Amino acid sequence: MPTDLHAWNALLQHHDTIRDTPMREWFDKGNDNGDADRRVSTFSVEAAGLYLDFSKNRITQETFDLLMRLAEEAGVPCRREAMFAGEHINATEDRAALHVALRALPDAPFRVDGTSVMPGIHDVLRRMQSFSERVRSGQWTGYTGETITDVVNIGIGGSDLGPRMVCRALAHLADRVGPRMHFVSNVDGTELAETLVRLNPARTLVIVCSKTFTTLETMANACSMREWFLANGVAEHQLACHFVAVSTNTEAVRKFGIDPANMFEFWDWIGGRFSLWSSVGLSIALAVGFDAFEDLLRGGRAMDDHFRTAPLAQNMPVIMAMLGIWYRNFFNMPTSCMAPYSTSLELFPAFLQQLEMESNGKSVQLDGRRVRSHTSPVVWGTAGTNGQHAYFQMIHQGSQIVPVDFVAPLVPPRSLPGHHAKLLANCFAQAEALMRGRSTEELHAAGITDPARVPHMVFEGNRPSNTLLMEDLTPHVLGALIALYEHRTFVQGVIWNINSFDQWGVELGKILARPIEGELKGDSVADTAGAHDASTRALIARAREVLSRQTSVPSN
Ligand code: F6P
Numbered sequence: 001m002p003t004d005l006h007a008w009n010a011l012l013q014h015h016d017t018i019r020d021t022p023m024r025e026w027f028d029k030g031n032d033n034g035d036a037d038r039r040v041s042t043f044s045v046e047a048a049g050l051y052l053d054f055s056k057n058r059i060t061q062e063t064f065d066l067l068m069r070l071a072e073e074a075g076v077p078c079r080r081e082a083m084f085a086g087e088h089i090n091a092t093e094d095r096a097a098l099h100v101a102l103r104a105l106p107d108a109p110f111r112v113d114g115t116s117v118m119p120g121i122h123d124v125l126r127r128m129q130s131f132s133e134r135v136r137s138g139q140w141t142g143y144t145g146e147t148i149t150d151v152v153n154i155g156i157g158g159s160d161l162g163p164r165m166v167c168r169a170l171a172h173l174a175d176r177v178g179p180r181m182h183f184v185s186n187v188d189g190t191e192l193a194e195t196l197v198r199l200n201p202a203r204t205l206v207i208v209c210s211k212t213f214t215t216l217e218t219m220a221n222a223c224s225m226r227e228w229f230l231a232n233g234v235a236e237h238q239l240a241c242h243f244v245a246v247s248t249n250t251e252a253v254r255k256f257g258i259d260p261a262n263m264f265e266f267w268d269w270i271g272g273r274f275s276l277w278s279s280v281g282l283s284i285a286l287a288v289g290f291d292a293f294e295d296l297l298r299g300g301r302a303m304d305d306h307f308r309t310a311p312l313a314q315n316m317p318v319i320m321a322m323l324g325i326w327y328r329n330f331f332n333m334p335t336s337c338m339a340p341y342s343t344s345l346e347l348f349p350a351f352l353q354q355l356e357m358e359s360n361g362k363s364v365q366l367d368g369r370r371v372r373s374h375t376s377p378v379v380w381g382t383a384g385t386n387g388q389h390a391y392f393q394m395i396h397q398g399s400q401i402v403p404v405d406f407v408a409p410l411v412p413p414r415s416l417p418g419h420h421a422k423l424l425a426n427c428f429a430q431a432e433a434l435m436r437g438r439s440t441e442e443l444h445a446a447g448i449t450d451p452a453r454v455p456h457m458v459f460e461g462n463r464p465s466n467t468l469l470m471e472d473l474t475p476h477v478l479g480a481l482i483a484l485y486e487h488r489t490f491v492q493g494v495i496w497n498i499n500s501f502d503q504w505g506v507e508l509g510k511i512l513a514r515p516i517e518g519e520l521k522g523d524s525v526a527d528t529a530g531a532h533d534a535s536t537r538a539l540i541a542r543a544r545e546v547l548s549r550q551t552s553v554p555s556n
Pocket of ligand 1: 358
């Protein structure tokens, strides 16, 4: 149990001594003698094109040392090696979690169950390269011989969030050569229907992207997409030039009607939320070109090298993970906010939600015993400055403290004169305001003395944040950023002694939905077995009543 570790208990005691110390003391008092500057240089680290300033955290050198000791005692170095060695660290599914191999050089020694995985990975990469180049150059055409102008990625969860986020982040690199990308994930037909109205079937290519090729949402959307082609003049035998698949399940791909020759393989030792580096990234290669995709892989690899070799105390993913542990487990902060100051990174918080919450939202340890500490916080956020005008009020003055990660490219991917300085100024100012706060004395000194207002205008401050900067938002640095958060998630899972690579918590709802769907469609009598609770029974009855009044009941 992590809570039994010596360092955990030392941290508990240390927390008692530090928990009320205002961070601004360390900055204000140290301003004259250079201590504050030293704090910044001590509590900052650079790796793979990213600069992390973590000085605005509620830590002293002692805290930091204890956190690193906890990482050591919890076995982070050992578990990290087990991951890179392809051991079955995903114990409940008896699999390796070897996404790092996807971004490794061809001669890297990665093996799963004794067999090198590198030839397979690079074979698929070459096929992705050739396919994406054929589509982008116009050699791959639709059934009329016209070039492809639009690509629809149908997938959900890890088969959607990662590539969707990367395509959005690198949209500034999408040239006129590449097709327009569309992502459809929700089984709510509105999403697909609204996408289809913008598309010409003769010039549309579909990627059905699903690790299992059984996911309800993806299969429903893929079937509707096929119907749309057929209803719009494409014959069954012509569908081949409009559908490709990304999956681990060849048989299901064949059964759906996609020739396995048009399937891009990946493997069960890659978790869905860690899969954008595999053929799941085909949409990325199509949108911005294969060279950019390879650069993304190189960036991920640079972070892997750093994670694997840097001492814990200089290791960016480890440091970020341990700061998260400090707030989640010792300060009991239940949420954490991702605030990218970049519209290009606006989907990063959504990607991170799956990465962190599906990986570490668990209550049972690897040994089957219940965890005794809190695990994943609620992860949330949106792009700055929009968040400032929505929920930052709560982050500054709310009754719960929310640690924030600010992420900002110093050079804008696209900009209009004067905009970027305003954006960055706001990013830095938020972190400063959260740390410093504003006292009654400062308000008085500024001539604000109205007692009816002053208490409302005080900011307690002492609210922690990290600031992560990059020069340009290149594919390389984006790759490093994603890998950073992957490894941070993994390290936290090690501390909590949980399996970050399974997701049993998504099963039950899926199972219960099946009979309910039958009842809603009228295929089965409502609750024949009396299986539902009274509330669910009443909800189904209400929906059935409304659906029965519709002229046509939706069939899928
Ligand atoms: O429902 C959760 C989940 O299994 C995710 O872990 C996964 O990324 C997503 O569904 C999609 O799964 P698939 O790629 O098999 O369609």
